[in-house]
Amino acid sequence: MNVWLEKQRHLIDFTLASLARRKTKNLGLLLAYAVLVFVLASLALFTQALRTEASFVLAGSPEVILQRMVAGRHDLIPPGYIEKIGRIRGVQKQEGRLWGYYYDPVVNANYTFMARPADEVASGSIMVGATLARARGLAAGNVISFRSYSGKLFAFKVSAVLSPDAELLSADLVLLSEADFRAFFEYPAGHYTDIALSVANPQEVRKVAEKLSTTLPDSRPILREEVLRTYQSVFDWREGIMLTVLAGAILAFAILSWEKASGLSAEEKREIGILKAIGWETSDVIRMKMWEGLLISLTAFLLGFIAAYVHVFYFGAAVFEPVLKGWAVLYPRFALVPTVDGLQIATLFFFTIFPYTAAVLVPIWRAAITDPDSVMRA
Amino acid sequence: MRRPSTLAFMMLALLGVLVVLIFAHSWQLTVTDQSRLLANRALVTQLGLTDLSLFSESRYTRHPSQADLHSALQDHPGAFDHFPTGSLISPPAHLNKPHERLAGKTTSPD
Known part of the structure; x- marks a missing residue:
């Protein structure tokens, strides 16, 4: 050797x-x-x-997101939709989500507005992503106003800037209360953007999606695995x-x-x-x-x-x-x-x-x- | 004087050790990295987020997983971008132009 x-x-x-x-x-x-x-x-x-x-x-995103489709396009969830889902077995929790886009001509950028419960964001306040805060020079305590699509001016107090460690997820995010969201976008009462569902048993997610498609034929379920894919x-x-x-x-x-x-x-x-x-x-x-x-x-x-x-x-x-x-x-x-x-x-x-x-x-x-x-x- | 093979083995061994360290480093997440990832996953769960906030120019690049399936310019999530966002084209010059940030500094709401 x-x-x-x-x-x-x-x-x-x-x-x-x-x-x-x-x-x-x-x-x-x-x-x-x-x-x-x-x-x-x-x-x-x-x-x-x-x-x-x-x-x-x-991997922490909702197991199923349910959108409603009208003429091949994403449309608002009308009242009564969430109640119908509640009757499907396997669905543990369903929550109507309110979110949308806003174009800010000051920095030529689009923001994602998302409604949160009142215990997280008080009415008249917003929480913003760190990238947005940097672009607009915002810090906690500042006041910022946005002109809504109907032409009205809304002033919000920045209650907090989201962690810079989460910029990859929240760069353009504006969190505001549900009442403010509905008033700002003039969202019809009882309507939601989409529905987030949680399913108790991960093995049943596909079955639940099938049942959703049968019960609500105008809906489009998006599974978490599809998001990851x-x-x-x-x-x-x-x-x-x-x-x-x-x-x-x-x-x-x-x-x-x-x-x-x-x-x-x-x-x-x-x-x-x-x-x-x-x-x-x-x-x-x-x-x-x-x-x-x-x-x-x-x-x-x-x-x-x-x-x-x-x-x-x-x-x-x-x-x-x-x-x-x-x-x-x-x-x-x-x-x-x-x-x-x-x-x-x-x-x-x-x-x-x-x-x-x-x-x-x-x-x-x-x-x-x-x-x-x-x-x-x- | 050292033989050339000894020097070559020493150099390869050093590079090999560095590669092993790289693998060890990548497998053993630091406490900071781990806590950042877990905090981000918790934020996703709390807010019910579905997408990374990378390209905010259009709906289907901001939320590719939620994009409409069959309507024009809202192709399936894996499709190539129609907008320049996220593409190989660099941003237009006026977007990079530095300008005075007055937001938050004025007395009246801006």
């Missing part, structure tokens, strides 16, 4: 000395390789962190867009590395010829080149992955931020919780290391089995 290990170490020593003779070329390749891994790993880490964060926090697909397609943009660069690198790995330079051919002439076995030459491929690709992978982790979780993915995060007038500031998907990284590891190491072997084997004399003369 020791003899085998010592032999491998000598091969690695020789390989490194050989790489050092073509230092600029090999360092350039290592850098390009590491940058490619960095880009792909940054993308994977960022989208995975967003997906994980979304699925963790939205939506966010998976939203971030999947953002990742997909970025990969499409990068496809050219990935292909260019594949061609570069294939060219480097599969085409032997005259100098490399002469080197192999000399090694064969002084008594190296074909298998030794192949092993030496295999070590070369493995050392370059492994170093590039590790460097690229570590740099990507630091870039995403300590520098906010600054390089790809505009593409991965997108933009909005009221864009939340948020830090992602570090998450690494082992399978995703293993896939990246396989697809960056294996092809290069394999591509190195074919031309070496071809050169190593030919006569040393003809290789050296070539």
Whole structure:
């Protein structure tokens, strides 16, 4: 075993000395390789962190949201609707929600207004999201007025600004009392925007949704699992867009590395010829080149992955931020919780290391089995 | 003088240890991260939120999970944005232009 290990170490020593003779070329390749891994790993880490964060926090959202559809569009829930749901078995709690949108011409942004019970937000007061507060320069105790869609001016006192840690969920949120909400939007009494349902047994959620569709044929139940799936697909397609943009660069690198790995330079051919002439076995030459491929690709992978982790979780993915995060007038500031998907990284590891190491072997084997004399003369 | 292979192994071992630390770091959430995530989940439960507040330009980007299914410009939640919000286009310059924030500083309601 020791003899085998010592032999491998000598091969690695020789390989490194050989790489050092073509230092600029090999360092350039290592850098390009590491940058490619960095880009792909940054993308994977960022989208995975967003997906994980979304699925963790939205796991607390209502089990079923029931909308009413009129002519294919979302419409208000009329009085009597909630009572009908109460008769469906399995529904533990149903609550009419009141929420809507308001365009604020001062900052050219849309806000989400949401009614809360009087014990949470007093009449005449509002609670606002931290991003909105920043955009309008608001703090607790300030007074702000909004002109409603009917043209009336409503003044509200800011009772609190929601935690900046929750910006990802509440950037544009304005919480106000039900009475204020109805007065501001002139919402008809007894009507709601939609209904949030909680189902006692998670196994019964689909059954309850079926019953809702039968009892209220003009309704559209949205299950929590659909909400979670939506966010998976939203971030999947953002990742997909970025990969499409990068496809050219990935292909260019594949061609570069294939060219480097599969085409032997005259100098490399002469080197192999000399090694064969002084008594190296074909298998030794192949092993030496295999070590070369493995050392370059492994170093590039590790460097690229570590740099990507630091870039995403300590520098906010600054390089790809505009593409991965997108933009909005009221864009939340948020830090992602570090998450690494082992399978995703293993896939990246396989697809960056294996092809290069394999591509190195074919031309070496071809050169190593030919006569040393003809290789050296070539 | 050290053999080149020793140096290479040392460098790979160092990088390997860093990768192991990264995995350990990501698996073991810090107390701050954990309490932030739990507080956010509690907020979602309390307010009955359904969506992340990322793109507030249109209804179907603010609440993609609640978007209408089949009406024009309100396609299914996984569809590509029609609005520039959340897309690859950068925001128009006037939205980034800094201006004096007077809100909250005036004596009369603004």
